[in-house]
Amino acid sequence: MHPFKIVPLAIALSLLSGCASHKPPPRPGSIHAKVEQLSEMSYLQITDLRAVKRNHLLTVQAEINNTDSDNQQLYYRFKWLDANGFTVGSEEAWKPVLVYAYQKQTLTAVAPSPQATDFRLVVQSPDNTGNLP
Amino acid sequence: MKALRLLFLMSSLFGACSAQATKIAVTDLAYAERVSGYFHIVDYHNKSSERASHSERERDGFESSSASSRSSYNGKSQTDYTEVESSYSYIEYGELRKFVGDIKGEILKTGDFKLSQAKPYTAKSGEQIYDIISRIKKGAYPGADYVLFGTVSDLDFRNEVNPIIGTDTLSSTFSLTLVAEFSLISTRTYEVKAAFSATGEGQDVRIVTGGSRVVPSRGKVVSEVSKSLGLDVARQINEQLGIGAYQNTAPAPGNAMQEGEVVHFAP
Numbered sequence: 001m002h003p004f005k006i007v008p009l010a011i012a013l014s015l016l017s018g019c020a021s022h023k024p025p026p027r028p029g030s031i032h033a034k035v036e037q038l039s040e041m042s043y044l045q046i047t048d049l050r051a052v053k054r055n056h057l058l059t060v061q062a063e064i065n066n067t068d069s070d071n072q073q074l075y076y077r078f079k080w081l082d083a084n085g086f087t088v089g090s091e092e093a094w095k096p097v098l099v100y101a102y103q104k105q106t107l108t109a110v111a112p113s114p115q116a117t118d119f120r121l122v123v124q125s126p127d128n129t130g131n132l133p
Numbered sequence: 134m135k136a137l138r139l140l141f142l143m144s145s146l147f148g149a150c151s152a153q154a155t156k157i158a159v160t161d162l163a164y165a166e167r168v169s170g171y172f173h174i175v176d177y178h179n180k181s182s183e184r185a186s187h188s189e190r191e192r193d194g195f196e197s198s199s200a201s202s203r204s205s206y207n208g209k210s211q212t213d214y215t216e217v218e219s220s221y222s223y224i225e226y227g228e229l230r231k232f233v234g235d236i237k238g239e240i241l242k243t244g245d246f247k248l249s250q251a252k253p254y255t256a257k258s259g260e261q262i263y264d265i266i267s268r269i270k271k272g273a274y275p276g277a278d279y280v281l282f283g284t285v286s287d288l289d290f291r292n293e294v295n296p297i298i299g300t301d302t303l304s305s306t307f308s309l310t311l312v313a314e315f316s317l318i319s320t321r322t323y324e325v326k327a328a329f330s331a332t333g334e335g336q337d338v339r340i341v342t343g344g345s346r347v348v349p350s351r352g353k354v355v356s357e358v359s360k361s362l363g364l365d366v367a368r369q370i371n372e373q374l375g376i377g378a379y380q381n382t383a384p385a386p387g388n389a390m391q392e393g394e395v396v397h398f399a400p
């Protein structure tokens with residue numbers, strides 16, 4: 001093939017592959033909109049996520065499901081945001097949780113301040129070798 | 134030339150119309166409160182006096198001798214005891230000189246109205262505070278086309294301490310809720326153009342551990358109440374007068390999610 005014909009084809013292919021790998025933004029109000037994964041978790045899934053305001057403080061509960069036959073290590077922390085999207089309080093420490101094989105584990109957290117009206121659950125699992133999101 | 138003159142007249146008329154925005158006077162929030170009291174007075178007086186005297190006389194002569202003695206005692210004691218016990222109750226009428234600043238601010242922000250200052254109600258007489266027609270006639274709202282007359286329905290301070298589930302900390306909440314009823318009354322026809330009740334809420338929430346003591350910030354709470362009341366009033370005036378969508382629809386701080394409402398995120 002003529003080299004001048006290959007170049008546009010390569011550009012078109014690269015553009016197409018770029019489009020294919022681009023993920024759509026998570027739906028607002030979905031679990032994915034509230035969860036930040038530092039790597040794609042292969043065996044751990046967040047199957048349930050709910051929030052409630054109690055005593056003017058945001059309380060969040062997440063359910064983690066281990067679909068693997070081995071125990072899985074999970075590290076998580078919450079990021080609390082105010083009505084304008086700014087972080088509230090200092091960064092939380094990472095908290096380790098061991099999720100046993102085929103087990104569901106519940107994580108609960110209470111916002112440090114009533115100014116926190118939104119949150120992000122940041123999770124990472126070192127044993128999982130999934131692709132970066 | 135004639136057409137030019139007509140154009141000039143019309144433009145000046147329109148200019149005058151736009152300059153004469155509707156003027157509203159916002160009254161201080163009137164309230165009636167039952168004042169109850171109890172008193173118990175004990176009055177005890179004791180007065181006592183004593184007087185004693187003693188005299189002796191002795192005479193010893195050559196042929197005779199005599200001796201006499203005299204003593205007297207006089208005592209008096211008087212006790213008065215009065216005990217009065219009663220309870221009283223009366224209704225106090227007045228105006229809260231608070232919470233209307235932000236109502237005025239929000240009305241001004243809409244850009245559809247001008248404000249004129251109302252004369253405060255300082256008379257001692259009671260229920261006449263609600264006689265808004267009489268107050269309009271007496272000229273308490275100079276220059277106003279409408280009077281926004283507000284009365285306090287309820288004012289509720291709460292101080293609660295609740296445990297935070299899953300932690301060893303407590304949430305100390307100091308909150309104030311003010312509910313007031315408003316009527317927008319024409320000063321010419323006494324027609325009520327809008328009527329509604331509005332709520333102002335404010336709270337100061339602190340997280341405390343057992344044994345520690347926190348002092349809530351009353352100023353912060355009062356400021357939040359005033360701001361949220363102002364927003365609610367301006368929103369409802371706009372709604373009822375059909376002026377259009379109220380721009381400043383930002384919820385009061387911390388009110389984005391209702392207390393106890395569970396938000397379930399879809400997988």
